[in-house]
Amino acid sequence: xxxxxxxxxxxxxxxxxxxxxxxxxxxxxxxxxxxxxxxxxxxxxxxxxxxxxxxxxxxxxxxxxxxxxxxxxxxxxxxxxxxxxxxxxxxxxxxxxxxxxxxxxxxxxxxxxxxxxxxxxxxxxxxxxxxxxxxxxxxxxxxxxxxxxxxxxxxxxxxxxxxxxxxxxxxxxxxxxxxxxxxxxxxxxxxxxxxxxxxxxxxxxxxxxxxxxxxxxxxxxxxxxxxxxxxxxxxxxxxxxxxxxxxxxxxxxxxxxxxxxxxxxxxxxxxxxxxxxxxxxxxxxxxxxxxxxxxxxxxxxxxxxxxxxxxxxxxxx
Amino acid sequence: xxxxxxxxxxxxxxxxxxxxxxxxxxxxxxxxxxxxxxxxxxxxxxxxxxxxxxxxxxxxxxxxxxxxxxxxxxxxxxxxxxxxxxxxxxxxxxxxxxxxxxxxxxxxxxxxxxxxxxxxxxxxxxxxxxxxxxxxxxxxxxxxxxxxxxxxxxxxxxxxxxxxxxxxxxxxxxxxxxxxxxxxxxxxxxxxxxxxxxxxxxxxxxxxxxxxxxxxxxxxxxxxxxxxxxxxxxxxxxxxxxxxxxxxxxxxxxxxxxxxxxxxxxxxxxxxxxxxxxxxxxxxxxxxxxxxxxxxxxxxxxxxxxxxxxxxxxxxxxxxxxxxxxxxxxxxxxxxxxxxxxxxxxxxxxxxxxxxxxxxxxxxxxxxxxxxxxxxxxxxxxxxxxxxxxxxxxxxxxxxxxxxxxxxxxxxxxxxxxxxxxxxxxxxxxxxxxxxxxxxxxxxxxxxxxxxxxxxxxxxxxxxxxxxxxxxxxxxxxxxxxxxxxxxxxxxxxxxxxxxx
Numbered sequence: 001x002x003x004x005x006x007x008x009x010x011x012x013x014x015x016x017x018x019x020x021x022x023x024x025x026x027x028x029x030x031x032x033x034x035x036x037x038x039x040x041x042x043x044x045x046x047x048x049x050x051x052x053x054x055x056x057x058x059x060x061x062x063x064x065x066x067x068x069x070x071x072x073x074x075x076x077x078x079x080x081x082x083x084x085x086x087x088x089x090x091x092x093x094x095x096x097x098x099x100x101x102x103x104x105x106x107x108x109x110x111x112x113x114x115x116x117x118x119x120x121x122x123x124x125x126x127x128x129x130x131x132x133x134x135x136x137x138x139x140x141x142x143x144x145x146x147x148x149x150x151x152x153x154x155x156x157x158x159x160x161x162x163x164x165x166x167x168x169x170x171x172x173x174x175x176x177x178x179x180x181x182x183x184x185x186x187x188x189x190x191x192x193x194x195x196x197x198x199x200x201x202x203x204x205x206x207x208x209x210x211x212x213x214x215x216x217x218x219x220x221x222x223x224x225x226x227x228x229x230x231x232x233x234x235x236x237x238x239x240x241x242x243x244x245x246x247x248x249x250x251x252x253x254x255x256x257x258x259x260x261x262x263x264x265x266x267x268x269x270x271x272x273x274x275x276x277x278x279x280x281x282x283x284x285x286x287x288x289x290x291x292x293x294x295x296x297x298x299x300x301x302x303x304x305x306x307x308x309x310x311x312x313x314x315x316x317x
Numbered sequence: 318x319x320x321x322x323x324x325x326x327x328x329x330x331x332x333x334x335x336x337x338x339x340x341x342x343x344x345x346x347x348x349x350x351x352x353x354x355x356x357x358x359x360x361x362x363x364x365x366x367x368x369x370x371x372x373x374x375x376x377x378x379x380x381x382x383x384x385x386x387x388x389x390x391x392x393x394x395x396x397x398x399x400x401x402x403x404x405x406x407x408x409x410x411x412x413x414x415x416x417x418x419x420x421x422x423x424x425x426x427x428x429x430x431x432x433x434x435x436x437x438x439x440x441x442x443x444x445x446x447x448x449x450x451x452x453x454x455x456x457x458x459x460x461x462x463x464x465x466x467x468x469x470x471x472x473x474x475x476x477x478x479x480x481x482x483x484x485x486x487x488x489x490x491x492x493x494x495x496x497x498x499x500x501x502x503x504x505x506x507x508x509x510x511x512x513x514x515x516x517x518x519x520x521x522x523x524x525x526x527x528x529x530x531x532x533x534x535x536x537x538x539x540x541x542x543x544x545x546x547x548x549x550x551x552x553x554x555x556x557x558x559x560x561x562x563x564x565x566x567x568x569x570x571x572x573x574x575x576x577x578x579x580x581x582x583x584x585x586x587x588x589x590x591x592x593x594x595x596x597x598x599x600x601x602x603x604x605x606x607x608x609x610x611x612x613x614x615x616x617x618x619x620x621x622x623x624x625x626x627x628x629x630x631x632x633x634x635x636x637x638x639x640x641x642x643x644x645x646x647x648x649x650x651x652x653x654x655x656x657x658x659x660x661x662x663x664x665x666x667x668x669x670x671x672x673x674x675x676x677x678x679x680x681x682x683x684x685x686x687x688x689x690x691x692x693x694x695x696x697x698x699x700x701x702x703x704x705x706x707x708x709x710x711x712x713x714x715x716x717x718x719x720x721x722x723x724x725x726x727x728x729x730x731x732x733x734x735x736x737x738x739x740x741x742x743x744x745x746x747x748x749x750x751x752x753x754x755x756x757x758x759x760x761x762x763x764x765x766x767x768x769x770x771x772x773x774x775x776x777x778x779x780x781x782x783x784x785x786x787x788x789x790x791x792x793x794x795x796x797x798x799x800x801x802x803x804x805x806x807x808x809x810x811x812x813x814x815x816x817x818x
Binding site for chain 1 (some may be wrong): 450451576579586630685749757
């Protein structure tokens with residue numbers, strides 16, 4: 001046995017991964033702690049799974065937290081019906097591979113009224129197909145805790161979010177009256193109908209997410225890697241033009257570009273970036289020199305300043 | 318205090334000379350690569366948000382689209398340097414922008430080539446002290462801002478005191494807006510002197526004082542030598558890059574059990590985050606409060622077979638025998654055990670408008686354990702004089718000393734020895750709100766464990782000692798009246814007696 005130092009980690013022969021650097025290790029430990037705490041304190045937790053890179057990291061951490069047991073709660077995917085096709089294929093594969101319970105919810109009202117980002121505009125569409133749908137799904141499952149992959153570095157009102165974010169029975173967030181959160185002692189006491197949103201990735205940054213995906217070899221949707229894809233340029237965004245429901249407006253043309261996505265949401269509202277990054281190394285070095293933020297490509301953040309806060313107050317994640 | 322008049326015009330004031338306390342921890346051979354958690358505090362309008370905005374701006378953490386939003390939100394309200402209002406980078410809530418103040422703690426992330434940082438920007442207003450305490454509880458270092466023109470205020474003292482109570486050992490005194498005093502060195506030293514007195518009274522050992530203009534970016538990331546040739550000390554970022562994260566704690570192995578993992582008949586593991594010391598297979602451990610003993614056989618994590626785990630590691634522990642362990646228990650080193658008992662002394666900060674009511678039964682949560690506790694306020698800190706005055710109750714924002722009385726055995730280290738197993742929050746059972754954050758200072762000794770409740774005395778004693786006491790003359794004539802209550806599986810006894818009787 002070559003390693004006898006008490007702090008040496010003996011690697012599993014199947015795993016040739018080098019140990020995580022102390023920074024990522026500290027973030028991982030914190031996230032696992034939060035997962036276990038919520039799973040122990042609440043009766044019906046659920047994990048929001050949006051199929052993006054943060055969700056992928058979140059899921060990986062959940063599997064670590066409960067190993068050797070199964071992930072002890074279901075995943076909830078609020079489907080707007082306008083996700084990238086590759087995302088849905090990826091989701092189905094992951095659910096099967098890791099033996100997960102998946103709940104998929106589409107807002108029936110939105111579906112019946114055929115609410116789309118084109119007909120209703122991004123703000124109303126998001127309100128109905130995401131916020132309202134989420135509230136319906138959480139109510140239907142009587143979930144008292146919901147994990148989300150939000151990070152405080154994403155947006156100004158996210159930076160104010162607690163790790164345990166208390167919600168009233170109608171899912172409202174009151175940013176002026178959040179519970180004090182000291183040390184890593186979380187207050188999970190709620191009344192019936194109230195709930196907590198828990199954010200294990202609060203202290204992660206975008207670069208941390210990518211470095212962790214690389215270190216842990218976490219599968220992600222291929223749309224994050226650059227490839228030649230059909231696009232249409234609209235409102236200063238490059239929109240993926242694969243879905244037949246995307247109708248070209250007068251003056252618009254479809255063309256091919258080498259692009260990738262830095263963030264994934266609904267395809268009509270998520271802009272691609274020009275990039276040659278085909279590997280994780282490429283992505284990380286691209287990110288380290290990036291001059292614009294991650295959410296620059298998200299239409300829904302730009303409706304007006306403070307719009308994320310408003311959505312969150314209404315129950316958006 | 319004015320600068321000593323010397324003929325030598327190039328005399329430099331190194332920060333280390335201004336507050337020449339010996340460093341408490343030896344310099345590390347290798348730089349600490351973990352992220353540094355810091356808090357900025359100080360009174361309203363001392364420029365905290367501007368300082369952090371400047372840190373983010375000068376470390377290139379503000380991206381172009383965010384800068385564009387900032388320019389737009391500033392409404393052309395640029396300062397005379399042509400820069401936007403940095404505070405708007407931090408104050409992200411609508412109400413904060415409307416009022417131009419920070420209401421809630423905001424966490425921000427930035428990095429240099431050498432290190433990454435998590436900064437908690439906390440409010441200056443007294444009414445939001447709870448959010449300052451929230452930020453302080455996890456910080457390694459506090460940057461205390463003082464407006465060079467105004468000097469130390471009561472809020473400066475409150476924040477320095479809370480930061481110290483929360484165990485922060487490293488302080489940076491940022492004397493901000495120094496440009497508005499014409500870079501007055503004498504003024505800088507005067508404030509240092511004043512803060513030194515406060516720091517000494519609080520027992521703070523590591524202080525670096527820096528004259529700063531957050532607005533102009535002097536001595537933040539870039540040095541301010543052009544304006545302040547008399548200052549030869551480090552910039553703020555240099556201090557932050559070299560600061561240490563929370564030091565390893567002195568007590569032995571501690572694992573508060575969060576969850577029991579039983580995926581099948583063949584596996585039973587105890588999941589939690591190591592809160593102190595280290596553990597390896599073969600170690601003997603004790604489960605508290607039951608006192609049962611077992612040996613560690615395995616440390617399980619997702620992808621590694623480990624032969625040791627240290628403080629901070631989230632692990633699953635497997636023991637060599639079937640023992641009764643559940644959430645809330647603590648698995649500890651057999652040769653270095655925490656304090657157990659029914660009565661403890663603590664300091665706490667009252668965080669809600671209703672304050673802390675004497676005799677009220679609260680929920681106390683520490684680690685993964687939640688139990689009922691009665692609080693008896695003892696004294697309250699007077700921030701002006703630094704004296705502890707007798708107090709019957711603690712209003713919002715008060716810093717107080719209290720006695721804690723439990724119904725069943727409680728397990729703690731002192732906060733000084735372990736910042737996880739010595740910390741707790743109080744939850745009001747009526748509102749479920751977190752009403753205080755507290756730190757254990759001592760266990761109350763058997764006979765010290767007396768507190769009054771109405772006109773009665775409750776003595777919390779180990780069972781054998783209680784039997785001895787009941788046999789003494791003191792109780793000879795009173796055995797019939799005294800109520801004897803056995804708690805926690807007969808290990809302890811409470812004798813409840815009439816105080817005047």
